[in-house]
Amino acid sequence: TEVPTERADLGIAFGEPSEFRGGTEVLLRPPIFPVCAPSLVARQGQPATPAALRHWPLLHEDDGSWWADWFRGVGVRARPSSELAYTSADDVIELALAGAGVALTNPLLVHEDLAAGRLVRPLAAQCTLEGYVLLSPPGTLAPEARLFREWLIGELHQALDGAALST
DSSP states (O other): OOOTTTSSSOEEEOGGGGGOOEEEEEEEEEEEEEEEEHHHHHOOOOOOOGGGGGGSOOOOSSSSSSHHHHHHHTTTTOOOOSOOSSHHHHHHHHHTTTOOBBBEOOOOHHHHHHTSSSOOSOOOOOOOEEEEEEOOOOOOOOOHHHHHHHHHHHHHHHHHHHHHHHH
């Protein structure tokens, strides 16, 4: 994926810079952690360790590799697979809110739901995986794009600080 110069000055994606062509800059690597509805914890019981989540219904955005990366990041050997992957983080979070399973996410996406008690973190375990990447076309950024980049970086860090305080 790369930013087409005739259509956009910048792009934002979630992943690793190596996954994209053109200019890339990591804007932020938020912590990644599991969340679920309080009702799921009530049904399953409080997990004692991250390894215990292997036996919970895991919600996937992919073939299970993101969960495998998270488990590895918190020191657990596991290779969960997904028979059903959902199309977006929004879908997975909605399913977690409905009590269907545990989702992996970051505080930027769920801080309001955590603060309101609609979602809980069944464990404190977290790790850093991919990040938000700024994609830019070849060449020098236009002055407006540079201003937007600076504003965006400030907003993301402020949002992460606020989200971290509310979790």
